[in-house]
Amino acid sequence: xxxxxxxxxxxxxxxxxxxxxxxxxxxxxxxxxxxxxxxxxxxxxxxxxxxxxxxxxxxxxxxxxxxxxxxxxxxxxxxxxxxxxxxxxxxxxxxxxxxxxxxxxxxxxxxxxxxxxxxxxxxxxxxxxxxxxxxxxxxxxxxxxxxxxxxxxxxxxxxxxxxxxxxxxxxxxxxxxxxxxxxxxxxxxxxxxxxxxxxxxxxxxxxxxxxxxxxxxxxxxxxxxxxxxxxxxxxxxxxxxxxxxxxxxxxxxxxxxxxxxxxxxxxxxxxxxxxxxxxxxxxxxxxxxxxxxxxxxxxxxxxxxxxxxxxxxxxxxxxxxxxxxxxxxxxxxxxxxxxxxxxxxxxxxxxxxxxxxxxxxxxxxxxxxxxxxxxxxxxxxxxxxxxxxxxxxxxxxxxxxxxxxxxxxxxxxxxxxxxxxxxxxxxxxxxxxxxxxxxxxxxxxxxxxxxxxxxxxxxxxxxxxxxxxxxxxxxxxxxxxxxxxxxxxxxxxxxxxxxxxxxxxxxx
Amino acid sequence: xxxxxxxxxxxxxxxxxxxxxxxxxxxxxxxxxxxxxxxxxxxxxxxxxxxxxxxxxxxxxxxxxxxxxxxxxxxxxxxxxxxxxxxxxxxxxxxxxxxxxxxxxxxxxxxxxxxxxxxxxxxxxxxxxxxxxxxxxxxxxxxxxxxxxxxxxxxxxxxxxxxxxxxxxxxxxxxxxxxxxxxxxxxxxxxxxxxxxxxxxxxxxxxxxxxxxxxxxxxxxxxxxxxxxxxxxxxxxxxxxxxxxxxxxxxxxxxxxxxxxxxxxxxxxxxxxxxxxxxxxxxxxxxxxxxxxxxxxxxxxxxxx
Numbered sequence: 017x018x019x020x021x022x023x024x025x026x027x028x029x030x031x032x033x034x035x036x037x038x039x040x041x042x043x044x045x046x047x048x049x050x051x052x053x054x055x056x057x058x059x060x061x062x063x064x065x066x067x068x069x070x071x072x073x074x075x076x077x078x079x080x081x082x083x084x085x086x087x088x089x090x091x092x093x094x095x096x097x098x099x100x101x102x103x104x105x106x107x108x109x110x111x112x113x114x115x116x117x118x119x120x121x122x123x124x125x126x127x128x129x130x131x132x133x134x135x136x137x138x139x140x141x142x143x144x145x146x147x148x149x150x151x152x153x154x155x156x157x158x159x160x161x162x163x164x165x166x167x168x169x170x171x172x173x174x175x176x177x178x179x180x181x182x183x184x185x186x187x188x189x190x191x192x193x194x195x196x197x198x199x200x201x202x203x204x205x206x207x208x209x210x211x212x213x214x215x216x217x218x219x220x221x222x223x224x225x226x227x228x229x230x231x232x233x234x235x236x237x238x239x240x241x242x243x244x245x246x247x248x249x250x251x252x253x254x255x256x257x258x259x260x261x262x263x264x265x266x267x268x269x270x271x272x273x274x275x276x277x278x279x280x281x282x283x284x285x286x287x288x289x290x291x292x293x294x295x296x297x298x299x300x301x302x303x304x305x306x307x308x309x310x311x312x313x314x315x316x317x318x319x320x321x322x323x324x325x326x327x328x329x330x331x332x333x334x335x336x337x338x339x340x341x342x343x344x345x346x347x348x349x350x351x352x353x354x355x356x357x358x359x360x361x362x363x364x365x366x367x368x369x370x371x372x373x374x375x376x377x378x379x380x381x382x383x384x385x386x387x388x389x390x391x392x393x394x395x396x397x398x399x400x401x402x403x404x405x406x407x408x409x410x411x412x413x414x415x416x417x418x419x420x421x422x423x424x425x426x427x428x429x430x431x432x433x434x435x436x437x438x439x440x441x442x443x444x445x446x447x448x449x450x451x452x453x454x455x456x457x458x459x460x461x462x463x464x465x466x467x468x469x470x471x472x473x474x475x476x477x478x479x480x481x482x483x484x485x486x487x488x489x490x491x492x493x494x495x496x497x498x499x500x501x502x503x504x505x506x507x508x509x510x511x512x513x514x515x516x517x518x519x520x521x522x523x524x
Numbered sequence: 525x526x527x528x529x530x531x532x533x534x535x536x537x538x539x540x541x542x543x544x545x546x547x548x549x550x551x552x553x554x555x556x557x558x559x560x561x562x563x564x565x566x567x568x569x570x571x572x573x574x575x576x577x578x579x580x581x582x583x584x585x586x587x588x589x590x591x592x593x594x595x596x597x598x599x600x601x602x603x604x605x606x607x608x609x610x611x612x613x614x615x616x617x618x619x620x621x622x623x624x625x626x627x628x629x630x631x632x633x634x635x636x637x638x639x640x641x642x643x644x645x646x647x648x649x650x651x652x653x654x655x656x657x658x659x660x661x662x663x664x665x666x667x668x669x670x671x672x673x674x675x676x677x678x679x680x681x682x683x684x685x686x687x688x689x690x691x692x693x694x695x696x697x698x699x700x701x702x703x704x705x706x707x708x709x710x711x712x713x714x715x716x717x718x719x720x721x722x723x724x725x726x727x728x729x730x731x732x733x734x735x736x737x738x739x740x741x742x743x744x745x746x747x748x749x750x751x752x753x754x755x756x757x758x759x760x761x762x763x764x765x766x767x768x769x770x771x772x773x774x775x776x777x778x779x780x781x782x783x784x785x786x787x788x789x790x791x792x793x794x795x796x797x798x799x800x801x802x803x804x805x806x807x808x809x810x811x812x813x814x815x816x817x818x819x820x821x822x823x824x825x826x827x828x829x
Binding site: 051054055057060136137141192195211212213214237238239240241243244247248250251253 | 602
C-alpha cells in the first residue's frame, strides 16, 4: 500500500511541474472561445468566433473605436460623390505579414473575391452583406471607388468588417492554404499555427502600421464547455472568456485573479407575436401582453441588472433610434382591462415557442407573467437546431409567437433589425410569417433607399411610433456583453462584441 | 481462415452496413443542411447548392452512392469544413480518441482487477465494504459531473494538474481518470462476483489441498475461469467508453472524434457524421470480434457457433 501511495504522489508532483498554468508566459494573451470557425479565411465563413480571430489578423477599410465611432484604417478618408458612388483614399505604405505592400489591386481583389461578378453561384457566405456593390473601380494607386446598384446607406457599416487580403499571395498559395496554413493579412498579429480543436497561435507583426501590440503572442484556445472556461480563467490558464452569464458574474467579480467587464450590445430580446391568428390579430391583446410583462423585474432578478429596457426592438446605440418613444410600463391591471375589451374577459389560451435555451428562466418568467393577467401560456422549449429551424424559419408554424433575440449582425442601423423582424417580403426572415402592420413594409423600404441620413432618421422615428402603437411583438430589453478578464490584463468589453485585442495592455 | 472467423467477419459487415443505414436515415430525417448553411438565401440559390452536394437525388440513390463510396473509403467532402475530406477530418482526430479510450480502459482494469480480487478474497471485510461503496458512488456519477469535479479539485483547488487541453501528459491524466471512474466500478463488480463464484468450487479447493501457494491459486487457477464474464463486459464497455469520450472530450477541450461528430450533427454535416459513426462502429465491432477470439483461448471447451 505504501508503495502505491508513493507512486501516486510521484505522479502528481511530476504533473504539477509540467502544468502549463504555472508556465503561462508573461508576454502571451490567451483567449478562450467555445469553437473555432472552419477557416481563417475572413471571407469564407460567417461566424462570430471566426470574426473575433480575423479582426486581430486583418484590417478593413474602416475601423470602429471603443465609442463605436468610425475611424480610418486601411482607408484614410472617404466621401460620397453621388447617391451611388463612394470614394476611399487608401493608406500608403501598409505592409502585409509577408512583406508585400498593400495596393489598390488588393482592395479590388478582396471585393471581387466575394462579389464574383458574372458568377451565378457565390462561394462566400458574406456575399449578401455587400451585394449592393456593383463595381469596384481603381482610380489611381491610392484611390478606390465603390459603386452601388442603388443608394446603400449601410455601406460604411458593412466595411468595418470587410478584411483586405493579399492578391498575389492568395493567387500563389491558393484559397485552401490561405484559410488554413498560410493566412496573411495586415493586422496587428500574424499567423503561426492552428492546431485543430485546440488553439490558434498568433505572433505580433513588427511591421504593423499602428505599431506593435502590447502582447507578443496571442493564443486563441477552443474550449467548448463553460465550466471548464471558468476553471481556466480562475487558474490563469486563459486570460479572457466571453458570454459570462449573470449567475456567474458575482463569483468572477470577487475572485482574486479576475474581474468582469460588460457593455450594452445590440442583441435585443423580444417575443414575436403571430398577427395572422387569434388572439394576437387584435391590437388590444398585443398591447395587453406588453403591459403584462415586468421587464425591469426580469432585468434585475434574472439578468443581474445587465440589461436595458427598450420601447421597441430598435436598440439605443443604432442609427435611427428614437428616444421620444417610451417603453410600455408594467401595468397588469391595464392588461386585464385591454384583454376584456378585446373580448376575452375570462382570458385566453395560447402557445409560445422558444429555442433560446440559455435564457430559459426568462422565457418561463414571461410566460408566468402573461398567465397571471389571463393570457394563459403553454410554453414550448425547443432544442436549437434543424427541427426548430424548419418549424420556425422554413414553415412559420410557431403560432402564437416565439421568444428570441436579434443581434443585427453587429450593424448599428435600425434597418438591420426592422427589416428581418417585420418586413413581410417573401425572401425575408421572420416578419414574413408573423407581422401584419399596414404601411410598415413601405416605411422600411423607404428607410433603406436613400443616403439622406436626416430623412432616414425621420422615417425610422415614424416606424418606431407605429410599432410602439401596433405592437407586433412584446418588446423586452437589450443584453450586455460580459467578459471575465484576468487581473494581469487591462481590457474592456465593447458594444459591438468585438475582441479588439490591440487595445489590451498588461496591467502593472 | 477458420469458418468461425469468416462468420464473424460477415456479421461485422452486416452490422456496419446496418449502422450506416440507421445513421443515414436519421440524418436525412433531421433536416436540410442547405437551409442551415444559407438561412437567408432565396430558394433558387439553395437549389443550386443542393444540386452541387447531391442532396436533390432520391434517398435510395443517395444511400446507394454513399455505400458505393464507402467501399472505396471515400465519404465525400465536409459541408462545413471547406473542401476537406470527411474521412481525413475523422482520421486526424481518431488517435486522440483511441488513446483516451485505451488509457481509460487500462486504468480501469488496473484498479478493478486487484481491488476486485482482493475484496472477493476478503469478502465482508472493511476493504470489501469500502470497494462496494465506491462502486455505488462511481456508477451513480455522470461523466460530465465527475470531470468537472476533478477539474475543480485537481485544477482549481490544488493546482496540480492542468484544467483542460491535450498538449502534455499531465493534461491526459484528468480525462483518463474521469472516463475510468465511469468504467472501473462495473468491471470491479464483475471481477468480484465472478471470483466469488469460482473461489468456492471444488477445483480451487483441490488446488489448495495440493499445497499450491495462495497467490498461484487465485491468479492462475481461479482468475482464468473468472475472466470470461470480465472479457465480455470489457468488450461491451469499450463501445460505451467511446461514447463517454464524447462528453469527456467536450469537458476537457480535447481534439477528438466525439467532439467533431457532435459539432457535425449540429451543423448537419452529413459526410462527417457518416464517416465518424462508420469508423467508430468498425472499431466497436472489431473489438467484439477480438473478444470472441479471446473466448476460444480462455476456454477451449466453448464452441461458438
